[in-house]
Amino acid sequence: MKRFFPxxxxxxxxxxxxxxxxxLVVVPxxxxxxxxxxxxxxxxxxxxxxxxxxxxxxVASIIYLIRRSPxxxxxxxxxxxxxxxxxxxxxxxxxxxxxxxxGIWWAPGDIRLTSTLVLWLIYVSYLVLRRFSTSAxxxxxxxxLAVFGxxxxxxxxxxxxxxxxxxxxxxxxxxxxxxPRMLRVLLINWLAFLCFAFLVCWSRYRLEVLHREVDQxxxxxxxxxxxxxxxxxxxxxxxxP
Amino acid sequence: xxxxxxxxxxxxxxxxxxxxxxxxxxxxxxALRGVTAEFDAGRFHAIxxxxxxxxxxxxxxxxxxxxxxxxxxxxxxxxxxxxxxDLGYMPHPSLLYDEMSGMENLRYFAGLYGIxxxxxxxxAIRAVxxxxxxxxxxxQYSQGMRQRMSLARALLHDPKxxxxxxxxxxxxxxxxxxxxxxxxxxxxxxxxxxxxxxQASLLEGVADEFIWMQAGQIVNRTTxxxxxxxxxxxxxxxxxxx
Amino acid sequence: xxxxxxxxxxxxxxxxxxxxxSKDALxxxxxxxxxVVVIFAFAFDPLAEESRHIAGGLIWVAFLFAAVVALxxxxxxxxxxxxxxxxxxxxxxxxxxxxxxxxxNFIFVSVLxxxxxxxxxxxxxxxxxxxxxxxxxxxxxxxxxxxxxxxxFAAMSLRTRSREIMLPLLLFPxxxxxxxxxxAGTTAVLTGDNPAHFYIVLLLTYDVVFTTxxxxxxxxILHAE
Amino acid sequence: xxxxxxxFAAYIATWVIHAFYLGxxxxxxxxxxxxLRELGKK
Numbered sequence: 001m002k003r004f005f006p007x008x009x010x011x012x013x014x015x016x017x018x019x020x021x022x023x024l025v026v027v028p029x030x031x032x033x034x035x036x037x038x039x040x041x042x043x044x045x046x047x048x049x050x051x052x053x054x055x056x057x058x059v060a061s062i063i064y065l066i067r068r069s070p071x072x073x074x075x076x077x078x079x080x081x082x083x084x085x086x087x088x089x090x091x092x093x094x095x096x097x098x099x100x101x102x103g104i105w106w107a108p109g110d111i112r113l114t115s116t117l118v119l120w121l122i123y124v125s126y127l128v129l130r131r132f133s134t135s136a137x138x139x140x141x142x143x144x145l146a147v148f149g150x151x152x153x154x155x156x157x158x159x160x161x162x163x164x165x166x167x168x169x170x171x172x173x174x175x176x177x178x179x180p181r182m183l184r185v186l187l188i189n190w191l192a193f194l195c196f197a198f199l200v201c202w203s204r205y206r207l208e209v210l211h212r213e214v215d216q217x218x219x220x221x222x223x224x225x226x227x228x229x230x231x232x233x234x235x236x237x238x239x240x241p
Numbered sequence: 242x243x244x245x246x247x248x249x250x251x252x253x254x255x256x257x258x259x260x261x262x263x264x265x266x267x268x269x270x271x272a273l274r275g276v277t278a279e280f281d282a283g284r285f286h287a288i289x290x291x292x293x294x295x296x297x298x299x300x301x302x303x304x305x306x307x308x309x310x311x312x313x314x315x316x317x318x319x320x321x322x323x324x325x326x327d328l329g330y331m332p333h334p335s336l337l338y339d340e341m342s343g344m345e346n347l348r349y350f351a352g353l354y355g356i357x358x359x360x361x362x363x364x365a366i367r368a369v370x371x372x373x374x375x376x377x378x379x380x381q382y383s384q385g386m387r388q389r390m391s392l393a394r395a396l397l398h399d400p401k402x403x404x405x406x407x408x409x410x411x412x413x414x415x416x417x418x419x420x421x422x423x424x425x426x427x428x429x430x431x432x433x434x435x436x437x438x439x440q441a442s443l444l445e446g447v448a449d450e451f452i453w454m455q456a457g458q459i460v461n462r463t464t465x466x467x468x469x470x471x472x473x474x475x476x477x478x479x480x481x482x483x
Numbered sequence: 484x485x486x487x488x489x490x491x492x493x494x495x496x497x498x499x500x501x502x503x504x505s506k507d508a509l510x511x512x513x514x515x516x517x518x519v520v521v522i523f524a525f526a527f528d529p530l531a532e533e534s535r536h537i538a539g540g541l542i543w544v545a546f547l548f549a550a551v552v553a554l555x556x557x558x559x560x561x562x563x564x565x566x567x568x569x570x571x572x573x574x575x576x577x578x579x580x581x582x583x584x585x586x587x588n589f590i591f592v593s594v595l596x597x598x599x600x601x602x603x604x605x606x607x608x609x610x611x612x613x614x615x616x617x618x619x620x621x622x623x624x625x626x627x628x629x630x631x632x633x634x635x636f637a638a639m640s641l642r643t644r645s646r647e648i649m650l651p652l653l654l655f656p657x658x659x660x661x662x663x664x665x666x667a668g669t670t671a672v673l674t675g676d677n678p679a680h681f682y683i684v685l686l687l688t689y690d691v692v693f694t695t696x697x698x699x700x701x702x703x704i705l706h707a708e
Numbered sequence: 709x710x711x712x713x714x715x716f717a718a719y720i721a722t723w724v725i726h727a728f729y730l731g732x733x734x735x736x737x738x739x740x741x742x743x744l745r746e747l748g749k750k
Contacts, residue, residue, distance in 0.1 A: 128652055138642075151692055155661075
């Protein structure tokens with residue numbers, strides 16, 4: 001598996017460059033918004049990637065609650081963390097796009113941006129819980145929180161959806177169908193970002209495995225003072241440094 | 242449920258608790274590192290060891306309060322949580338509400354075990370030598386009284402196994418001796434007793450077995466308190482209460 | 484099933500008795516939300532005509548913060564002398580403990596609301612333009628929404644460092660739809676501009692979904708030491 | 709034409725965020741490797 005990492009990295013870099021070229025040069029300018037609409041090629045794929053990662057986090061958390069397999073827990077953690085990064089990208093590029101198009105940075109009534117913000121808050125609280133937990137079973141607490149967060153998403157969406165009908169809407173809905181060329185470039189960009197996200201998740205996964213190995217080694221160390229280390233060894237594998 | 246009547250136990254010894262390769266890890270610290278042991282029913286076991294040897298963790302794991310990272314524990318063939326009616330647990334904190342009287346406390350805990358009526362509560366309080374009518378809230382008890390009330394709480398549902406964590410620390414010599422006498426009589430009544438303690442000398446001639454723990458493992462089991470610590474490594478020479 | 488209700492009732496009685504003797508939670512909650520009302524009165528002009536539009540938000544924000552004070556107290560009581568361990572070694576169902584705590588908090592927060600609402604009415608010179616009876620289901624469902632998740636997350640944050648800060652951190656993001664429903668619903672009734680039915684349905688859905696989730700997962704949380 | 713600045717700002721911001729995150733990953737990796745090396749010595 002390890003040998004594929006550099007190959008995949010190079011392929012992803014090429015794909016990202018190609019997607020960037022498509023987004024900036026090949027695709028025609030939007031008649032209404034001008035060139036600034038091209039933010040969509042980063043904004044939307046990032047959002048889709050983040051949602052996909054959060055979905056995987058949800059599924060992995062449920063599986064963890066049933067099966068208690070440590071690997072599934074690492075998958076959940078990794079997806080939440082990388083998902084938050086992509087979600088941050090969405091939240092930063094969103095206002096940058098909104099400013100020239102709508103004239104304001106943030107529209108509280110905008111359902112997509114606001115619900116993404118809530119999503120971001122939920123998963124940040126998930127990461128904070130994992131960080132601050134003193135429990136020996138942090139994974140269980142985190143998995144439960146992930147389930148709560150995922151259950152919250154549709155409710156957030158509907159509450160904002162109804163809330164905005166009371167407010168003046170700065171958003172001109174995504175009405176009208178998309179130019180097929182634009183859709184094609186959008187999908188190319190999404191593919192590129194998915195590959196990138198996969199690589200990041202992979203690295204983060206390996207980091208977490210290494211982290212747990214170090215913890216294990218410390219646990220061995222902590223009680224080895226009385227010369228007991230040879231007699232007992234923890235069952236989890238410890239790779240050579 | 243056991244098919245052996247209570248009074249037959251001391252003569253008819255069989256394992257009450259089976260601990261198999263139990264490992265408990267807290268982040269970067271392993272409190273238990275592969276503990277395997279069998280403990281006979283109807284006996285008095287004293288668990289000794291230095292601070293951080295894993296005594297309390299082992300007791301909590303047997304009580305079902307700590308989930309082993311690996312390995313398994315069975316009590317009369319059942320998982321600790323399923324055997325909770327057979328277990329009486331008395332840790333160092335009192336596990337009592339300071340604002341309520343002893344009787345109010347016990348009435349609540351009896352409810353948790355589905356025991357109605359005051360009879361069981363009064364019997365448990367009398368068994369530890371306290372007065373059920375005492376109206377004072379537990380917060381105003383002396384340490385020795387609180388310790389005994391805590392034992393009454395552990396005895397409430399007449400468990401077959403008693404798990405005690407440091408029952409003699411922070412109490413005066415007289416109270417400690419009374420507590421030992423109480424435990425001795427309970428062992429005579431056929432209960433299996435586990436005591437985690439620093440004060441091994443108190444249990445000399447009372448406990449059937451002394452178990453010495455070190456670095457998350459059981460390193461010695463003897464019938465004599467003095468020889469229990471004989472196998473430990475020379476560099477760890479701390480003993481007795483802090 | 485029988486023992487579930489018996490233990491729930493016993494635990495609830497015990498909690499109310501303890502609260503009655505110490506009055507920790509209720510006193511601190513009352514004083515806290517009183518402060519919030521006074522500070523809000525300074526920060527916003529309560530006599531302005533648009534106060535009707537913001538009052539719903541102010542009331543619920545005050546109650547939300549006050550509820551956090553109460554929620555932190557509930558489990559603190561069980562941590563003193565580690566009484567929670569006594570519950571955990573007993574055969575009593577975990578959900579009975581959860582229900583008792585949630586209902587207890589519901590009662591405490593409702594009492595607080597009943598005491599504070601007249602104060603808000605006086606301070607902000609409120610009179611309701613919409614159908615006032617709808618405020619009752621909004622208040623009941625909204626309070627339960629805060630309290631059910633709050634009780635759960637307070638139990639969760641027992642196992643964290645600096646748990647008193649952890650509770651709002653976990654609770655607030657998940658509670659956003661509920662808070663939005665309460666605030667917007669209350670505002671809708673106060674101003675009478677639009678119907679509040681949707682918000683009642685939203686709160687009801689929220690309550691059902693999260694009460695179920697809490698009951699399914701509480702045992703796991705309680706035993707994750 | 710001023711709007712084009714926003715386009716570039718968004719693209720650059722995206723990569724700055726990703727680079728920042730990757731940076732933290734690299735830092736965490738190297739710290740762990742160091743710890744492993746120290747453990748190996750003992």
